[in-house]
Amino acid sequence: MSRIQLPPFRAAPLLLTLAAAFAHAVDPKPPVHIEADQVSGQTESGASAQGNVVVTQGDLRVESEWGNYDAPNDRLTGGDHVTMTRPGSVLHGRTLDYYIQRHEGTLTDPDYAMSPGKMRGDGAELLFEGEDKYRIDSGRATSCRPGDDSWYLHASTMWLDYTSNSGVAHNGWIEFKGVPILYSPWMNFPLDNGRQTGFLTPSLSFDNRNGFDLTLPFYWNIAPNYDATISTRYLARRGLMMGGEFRYLQPGYTGVLQVQGMNDREDQATRYSVLFQHQQTFTDRLWMAVDVQKVSDDSFFNDFGERAAIASQTNLPRQVLFGYNGDNWNSNLLFQRYQTIQQTSIPYARMPQLTFNANPQWLDGVRTGVSGEITDFTHPSLTNGVRSWVYPTISMPFVSNYSFFTPKIGVHASNYQLRDASGGNSRNESRVLPVVSLDSGLFFERDLDVGGNALTQTLEPRAYYVYIPYKKQSDLPNFDSAVTDLSFAQLFRENQYSGNDRINDANQLTLALSSRIYTANDGIELLQASIGQRFYFKDQQVTLSSNDQPSSASKSDLLLSLGGRFWHDLSADYTLQYNTEDRKTVRSTAGLTWNPQPGSIFNLRYTINRNQSPSTEQIDVSAQWPLTRNWYGVARVNYSLPDKQPLDAIVGLEYNAGCWGVRLAAQRFITSDAQFKTTYFVVLELDGLGGIGSNPVNALRTAIPGYTADFDGRQQ
Known part of the structure; x- marks a missing residue:
């Protein structure tokens, strides 16, 4: 065992190692270092220091005007303007009494900052109750930056436990802009936005x-x-x-x-x-x-x-x-x-x-497939029955780098065991239909140079032929079939009906052409365009209901789609379903989106649908936009042109102060009983504690595509 004898003091700053070799052999804890204007003491018993005292052990650093270290008890005391620093926390106080290895002790008149949870505050006394565990008596806490005292959580006793990332306050009340706004005998809150047992902030609204x-x-x-x-x-x-x-x-x-x-x-x-x-x-x-x-x-x-x-x-x-x-x-x-x-x-x-x-x-x-179903359909007043069907298919795709050709054949066989709602009048029906299709396409690609930007353009023609013979189906019930809306995906389907109770007769050819332009380096799509139409070589006879009239059209409506990012953060899209025989628009959608940065978005959309009864024509405008440095406006209006009134509307204001924010909103929408419901939202959000009031975030996120709700993402 070695023994180091120290002089009683030294006028110049001194670095003192308070851990002897025998101590390291027994306990591998990091040594304690003291730097001060004057130091006296021995390594085995400890030391006392005066003037510009700096004590360090591992990642712990304590600065004070005077300090004493009791080596046998591993106890550090200091006073008169103490600063204690550890990773993630800085504590200031008047006097310190701290057991280093046990992480226990007291700090009087604390002023603290805990960066892991972005909490800072002060109090009468801070008690260390273990590693990363603190108790603050007669204290307050906030997540606002130093110099910003917009709000505080006051409590007679407050616990901050960073091992479980939970905080608890007894006899707590919230002060906002100097005004008490909420009191609770017991409050708890997460320190990392995690889960924590306790009362959540109340929600308040009016409708x-x-x-x-x-x-x-x-x-x-x-x-x-x-x-x-x-x-x-x-x-x-x-x-x-x-x-x-x-x-x-x-x-x-x-x-x-x-x-x-x-x-x-x-x-x-x-x-x-x-x-x-x-x-x-x-x-x-x-x-x-x-x-x-x-x-x-x-x-x-x-x-x-x-x-x-x-x-x-x-x-x-x-x-x-x-x-x-x-x-x-x-x-x-x-x-x-x-x-x-x-x-x-x-x-x-x-x-x-x-x-x-x-x-x-x-x-x-060779691709083979088989699908099937057995279902017992029941209804209190309509035809009931068991429907079973099986659909085996076989196809042989021929694929190259620039083309594909896929012939396919299948047989759809169905059987119905029917009865009325009371269980009587049993009867059987069946249907067997062969299905033949040919799907083919080409893929062309070329390089472009536009303004020095390397781009790639594709050209993708596609042809799809389907043949299904006519089979009378008016005697079959309709358990789950409906006419599907015409779309590019539906153009390349065998059956225009959903479900399996109706299978259209078909002798038809679909032709479509698509083109895309994207950046050659990272593959970002800048523009896409598609056009397609189905041509009938024979009048279709199968209808959804026996009361419906078969269509005699020689071709389907024309489909057109165009969209892309046309300029910086501006994108647009347009779809059209056009009846070329009657020369009228059946359905159309035009949309525009400008999103220069999070929290700044504008959406404009126009839709018309004459394919349903009654027809609809609507304009939908939504936006979230900065009004000043801290204020944001939010709004959405879905307006029906035939009804000359909005069907769904929400308007509001948001204020982002960094550590707190306010949202005010009013929403009006029509319910399924054709009545309007109006709701008013007001919420005060305190970073780290949550919101007080009724939060319209879910309504805003649903109403405004691209809406950004995170206050932290828009700090001033």
Whole structure:
């Protein structure tokens, strides 16, 4: 053992190593160094220092006017303007009493900054309660930058635990711009935007159906793979609603359960909603999915839904789906019913439906496939029955670098065992149809030089022929078929009907031409254009309903598509469905988007659709744009030209101050009962604590394509 004798003091700065060789042999902790104007002491017992004291051990650094180190107890004391620095934190105080290895002690009159959670603050006393664990008495905290005291969280006692990234405040209240705005005897908050058990900030809004609407949620972080949110919601016109959401996540399964319920004093009824969704993998091949939804009445979503997509729901599923994935084949078993709301048309239940798809590889260069289904369709008032069908196909693709040619042949065979809703009048029907198609295309490419930019242009002609003979199908029920909208994808499909109850007769040829221009270096698409049309060599006779008249058109509507990024951050797109015989537009969409940077976006879209009854013609304008350095305007209007009124509109203002922000918005949309619902949102967002009020972010994100909601992404 070596022993180092130190002089009683030194007038010049001195570097003192307070760890002897024997100490390192027993305890490998980093040595303690002291630098000061005057130092006295011994290595085995410790040292005292005066004047410009700097104590370091590993990544710990303490600066003070005087300091004492007790080596046997590994205790450091210091005073008169102490600064303690560790990675991610800087603490200032008057006096320090600290056990280095235990990370325990006190700091009086603390002023602290914790960069991992962007929190800073002060208090009467800071207690070290372990590594990265702090308790602050009579303290306050904020995420604002130094010099900005816009808001503070005050508390008689505050715990900051950076090992679990959680904060807790007792007798806490929030001060904003010098005004107390919220008090709670117990508050908790995450230090890293993670999950934390406790009350979430309340949500407050107002709408014309419910009046004043206040929600107080409690979040329960049960385990890393389980959590729950319990909500108490007060609606001034209707009363108290209780709700809850339970989520779970396991290696083999995941799911969510949501429940809401109340005694509605305005409607004098018990109202509720239930949603249960579950996905489970039994093996690497066998899986299951459950989706069960139910509401107490048709108006539940109209009264309590917060946006148009929710309020317009009409069919709520109640289904269980099993799936199995084999080698080159898969099969699904579905049990499905619906709760129908806001309409009289009830969809068929599938109790059950078994589907099968296979693509066996029997011969090189030959593609074989077979798909099939057996479904028991039930309905309370329409024709019921079991439908079974099978569709084997064989094709032989010939592919080169510049072309492809794929002949295909298949046979679609269907059988129906039908009965009326009461179970009587049984009958059988069948249908067998051969299906022949030829799909071919070419691919040309050339290099371009536009203004010194290396570009590539493609030219892609395609031809698709389909032959299906006519078979009378008016005696067959329609369980799930509908006419699909004409699109480029539909031009290259065998059947223009969805489902399997109607298969069109066809002797037709589709011709299409596409071209793209993209950058040669990184492949960014600058422009795309497509045109296509289907030509009929024979009049089609199959219709969806026996009351429909067959079409005698010699060709389909013409489809045109054009879009791309035309200038810097400006992009546009245009689609057209044009009836060349009647010389009129059937459907058309024109859109323009300008997005120079996050938080600055403008969208303009015009749509017209005469392919439905009644026809629609709408203009949709949405934007999020900076008004000043900190203020942003947000708006969206979906305007119906025939109705001469907006169907969905939202307008608001956002203020971004870096560590806090304000959002104000008003939304008006039409519900499925043809009534308008107007909701007003106001939320104060405090970085690190969350929002106080009702946050319109979900409504804005849905309404405005490209909307940016992150305050941190738009700091001043």
